[in-house]
Amino acid sequence: MVKYSSDQYESNVRSYCRDYHVLFKKARNDILEANDGKKYVDFLSGAGTLNYGHNHPLLKNVLINYLKKDxxxxxxxxxxxxxxxxxxxxxxxxxxxxxxxxxxxxxxxxxxxxxxxxxxxxxxxxxxxxxxxxxxxxxxxxxxxxxxxxxxxxxxxxxxxxxxxxxxxxxxxxxxxxxxxxxxxxxxxxxxxxxxxxxxxxxxxxxxxxxxxxxxxxxxxxxxxxxxxxxxxxxxxxxxxxxxxxxxxxxxxxxxxxxxxxxxxxxxxxxxxxxxxxxxxxxxxxxxxxxxxxxxxxxxxxxxxxxxxxxxxWSDDLFQQEIQMKSSIIDTFLKRISFLEIIAGIRIKGMIAGIELLSQYLAEKIKSLAFDSKLIIETCGPSGEVLKLLPPLTITYENLNYGLDLLEKLLTETNNEFKNKSL
Ligand SMILES: Cc1ncc(COP(=O)(O)O)c(C=O)c1O
CATH class of the missing domain: 3.40.640.10 (Type I PLP-dependent aspartate aminotransferase-like (Major domain))
Incomplete structure (x- = not known):
């Protein structure tokens, strides 16, 4: 594994960078790009800070103009x-x-x-x-x-x-x-x-x-x-x-x-x-x-x-409608996977969703496999047994579907291993 200055000099208290251990260089809307050019779909959104995605062009321009005028x-x-x-x-x-x-x-x-x-x-x-x-x-x-x-x-x-x-x-x-x-x-x-x-x-x-x-x-x-x-x-x-x-x-x-x-x-x-x-x-x-x-x-x-x-x-209802449409896509996905034996519960409102697994081990495994396949997603819950879906509200339909399809594949494969008692 590559070592970064962060590993050596940053306090033990650091956390997210341990799980997502790559050097990131830039980001746009729902994609984070690493130094090596690999692109990651963001289902984390800065833990809920980037509802409108990374570097929204309109907001960026307003900011640049403000800075230009001192x-x-x-x-x-x-x-x-x-x-x-x-x-x-x-x-x-x-x-x-x-x-x-x-x-x-x-x-x-x-x-x-x-x-x-x-x-x-x-x-x-x-x-x-x-x-x-x-x-x-x-x-x-x-x-x-x-x-x-x-x-x-x-x-x-x-x-x-x-x-x-x-x-x-x-x-x-x-x-x-x-x-x-x-x-x-x-x-x-x-x-x-x-x-x-x-x-x-x-x-x-x-x-x-x-x-x-x-x-x-x-x-x-x-x-x-x-x-x-x-x-x-x-x-x-x-x-x-x-x-x-x-x-x-x-x-x-x-x-x-x-x-x-x-x-x-x-x-x-x-x-x-x-x-x-x-x-x-x-x-x-x-x-x-x-x-x-x-x-x-x-x-x-x-x-x-x-x-x-x-x-x-927030000047009209269009954005709310878009969120509701994306929410129903996530909801359909949750219903598709809900019967898997490793899943203890599913919860959704708008564009926050939780997939509760039988154990923290299973949730961590899916999170780590997802990251290997270029999807950033975090876990939450009392013992970290819940996968939390928190994509930017502005995520493209393409990247939303990429993330959901990947999760479905990983959950299904892990479920098969679980049923075959190899987990
Ligand atoms: C519901 C809630 N309250 C408070 C906080 C604390 O916010 P901050 O980390 O900016 O202090 C968080 C952070 O995740 C949160 O999710």
Whole structure:
């Protein structure tokens, strides 16, 4: 195997580059090209950051023009043309048509930082300390965000510091038929349950890292109803699942609920730039100036590409229709493979899909074989037993079919080996 400087000098903490161990040089839409000229179809999309693909030509041109005019790149939270334009477009094309009223907080540029801001604000507003989070949740790797994350191995480095958290089963957790909402309701009503009224509940409507676990509309509506009745704030983490992944800009569109805060990041900039946003119900925006400060809040280059992406993809319904068509292609593929013995479950919403295999070993094997055949796909779930399909929403039909056909072939071959007991 070729050795790179990265192998020698980069910290042990590096991860994706261990699985996809080649030197990449460029990328366009749904294809990453390695130094040796080999081309890889991207079913990973920067873990949900490249919903509009790599280097979208329109966004690239808007950015180049902005740079040519010496547009401001870094301006702390100064008022700039780029920020004004982004805010107007976000209001006019995203919030107003959906009848949503939020203040915009530009947090530090990672998803985790908007989660931190949401948790801090919820605690400050309610003057309570506990946050409810769910099994298999993933909210980021900083202290607060990690404290509400499920995975024990990821929390190892903060061990006992994950305080002020109540963990509850997500909908359909292990198919145990647990009614989490009734359970929580009863515990909150019982003065002796030991559970104090929490400040907030934080939830992903679809758990991306946790295994593509999809909460139903009804369950989410009931959860939000409980929050309203009890005065608990509800925070939606749309970091991986927002910006069109489910075919709508927000995953909960059409649901009868309104979150108090929404964390948005990853594909928000449209171009892979770090950008993170916390949407806040104006009534709870009680921050003092600078109370959640940061040097890189609202990167102007990201404002520019984000505004252009919203204009391009969210001015009408065409993009949503395209996502729905591609989703139905993935759905048909999932139904074709669902009978294989090595498959424990299939899940899909929009253009995120999970194929749960019987073991982590099987999922890793398919991932590695896929990479050998020039398809980049990752695993997720409690033990990495779920293959996660997360192609760019702009993937060509040709490359989508290439990836799905390849996966079908690899899954079928592996299933045959499994049945012949050679696995
Ligand atoms: C749902 C969710 N929340 C939060 C995060 C953290 O985002 P970041 O890695 O940008 O801090 C992620 C990252 O994968 C995520 O999927």
């Amino acid at each position: 547009g401001i790149i870094h301006g702390l939270d100064f008022i700039t043309n780029a920020k004004e334009n982004f805010i107007e477009i976000f209001q006019n094309k995203i919030l107003e048509p959906r009848d949503l009223k939020y203040k915009l907080q530009f947090t530090g540029p990672t998803g985790a930082n908007s989660v931190e801001a949401a948790l801090k604000l919820a605690r400050k507003f309610t003057n309570r300390s506990n946050i409810v989070c769910f099994t298999n949740a993933f909210h980021g790797m900083s202290m607060g965000a990690l404290s509400v994350t499920g995975s024990i191995s990821r929390r190892e480095s903060i061990s006992t510091l994950a305080n002020g958290v109540i963990r509850l089963p997500f909908e359909n957790y292990k198919n145990l038929n647990i009614d989490t909402i009734t359970l929580l309701q009863n515990m909150l009503d019982d003065p002796s349950s030991g559970v104090e009224l929490p400040a907030a509940i934080i939830i992903e409507t679809i758990q991306g890292e946790g295994g593509v676990n999809i909460a139903s509309k009804e369950w989410l509506e009931n959860l939000c109803c409980l929050c309203r009745n009890k005065g608990i704030l509800i925070i939606f983490d749309e970091i991986q699942i927002g910006c069109g992944r489910t075919s709508k800009f927000f995953s909960f569109e059409g649901y009868n609920l309104v979150p108090d805060m929404i964390c948005v990041s990853k594909s928000l900039s449209g171009f892979g730039f770090p950008m993170s946003l916390l949407l806040i119900n104006p009534d709870i925006d009680i921050w003092s100036p600078g109370e959640h400060n940061g040097t890189f809040r609202g990167h102007n280059a990201a404002f520019v590409t984000s505004a252009a992406a919203i204009n391009q993809f």
